[in-house]
Amino acid sequence: MTYSTQQSLIINNKVLKNNKVMKKSTLVTGFTKENFKQWLGKKPVSFLAGINRPIDPAQVTKLAQSIDAIGVQRTLVVAEFAFITGKKEMYVIDGQHLYHALMRNGLDIPYVMVEIKDKADLVEKIALLNASSKSWCTQDYITAWSCLKTDYVKLNEYLNRYDIEKSLTASILMNNGTDGGNTIRTIKKGEFQIINEEGNVKILDYITDLLKVIPRQDRVRNRYVCREFLNFVRSCPDYNHERFMNNIKKVKDDFKFATQQEGRLSDFFYKLK
Numbered sequence: 401m402t403y404s405t406q407q408s409l410i411i412n413n414k415v416l417k418n419n420k421v422m423k424k425s426t427l428v429t430g431f432t433k434e435n436f437k438q439w440l441g442k443k444p445v446s447f448l449a450g451i452n453r454p455i456d457p458a459q460v461t462k463l464a465q466s467i468d469a470i471g472v473q474r475t476l477v478v479a480e481f482a483f484i485t486g487k488k489e490m491y492v493i494d495g496q497h498l499y500h501a502l503m504r505n506g507l508d509i510p511y512v513m514v515e516i517k518d519k520a521d522l523v524e525k526i527a528l529l530n531a532s533s534k535s536w537c538t539q540d541y542i543t544a545w546s547c548l549k550t551d552y553v554k555l556n557e558y559l560n561r562y563d564i565e566k567s568l569t570a571s572i573l574m575n576n577g578t579d580g581g582n583t584i585r586t587i588k589k590g591e592f593q594i595i596n597e598e599g600n601v602k603i604l605d606y607i608t609d610l611l612k613v614i615p616r617q618d619r620v621r622n623r624y625v626c627r628e629f630l631n632f633v634r635s636c637p638d639y640n641h642e643r644f645m646n647n648i649k650k651v652k653d654d655f656k657f658a659t660q661q662e663g664r665l666s667d668f669f670y671k672l673k
Contacts, residue, residue, distance in 0.1 A: 474495070475495065476494065479493050479514050493514070558573060603630065613652055631666070
């Protein structure tokens with residue numbers, strides 16, 4: 401099989417695998433190392449800084465080594481739109497690391513084109529593409545949606561402010577419990593919304609104060625402490641944080657012991673309110 405035939409098959413496979421994302425994709429033959437920046441009448445091709453992840457040179461190296469070993473197994477995804485700068489430009493919306501790996505190896509760059517309607521459609525398609533490859537972490541989704549939704553900007557600010565697990569902080573701001581899995585899925589879909597911001601930020605402050613009383617523990621134990629305290633505070637309309645903190649500091653050792661036993665913290669907190 402020749403290189404060009406192999407590339408054509410790879411492109412077709414990519415389109416079929418991502419049919420839900422790329423319903424209106426256009427199959428093209430691919431960029432070459434020389435014409436990539438001058439494609440379609442010397443129009444420059446840009447990357448989506450602030451939406452896509454920053455380039456990680458170590459990841460480029462891994463991809464370059466993989467290409468040396470087994471060839472190119474996927475394509476770039478590109479689109480042309482005007483809603484970012486006010487004029488039509490070509491953007492790589494998926495495959496930044498692949499592009500740099502192929503350039504490093506001196507190979508042609510296969511790609512498909514997709515139709516992007518607006519900024520929301522852009523972020524949604526980027527999220528879908530990365531969800532299928534599992535290459536994005538939760539913070540990548542927050543960064544991407546922040547360019548479109550104010551609540552994601554606020555979420556990022558609160559994540560920087562509080563040293564509390566990411567999914568737990570987001571759950572509290574959504575006025576939910578501590579189900580991290582559902583929260584992460586909501587963030588990825590672009591559906592995160594802050595509810596009762598003032599009240600829930602107070603709870604984040606309360607949790608921060610509580611975690612100062614005893615040394616930080618493992619992730620599971622910290623989540624248990626935060627979950628029980630969150631349920632306790634939300635069930636006490638007359639909660640007085642200053643009084644509670646004064647009381648818990650007097651029984652610091654008992655508090656530490658209670659964190660080691662599932663089911664004890666709830667009663668322990670109520671006795672101190």
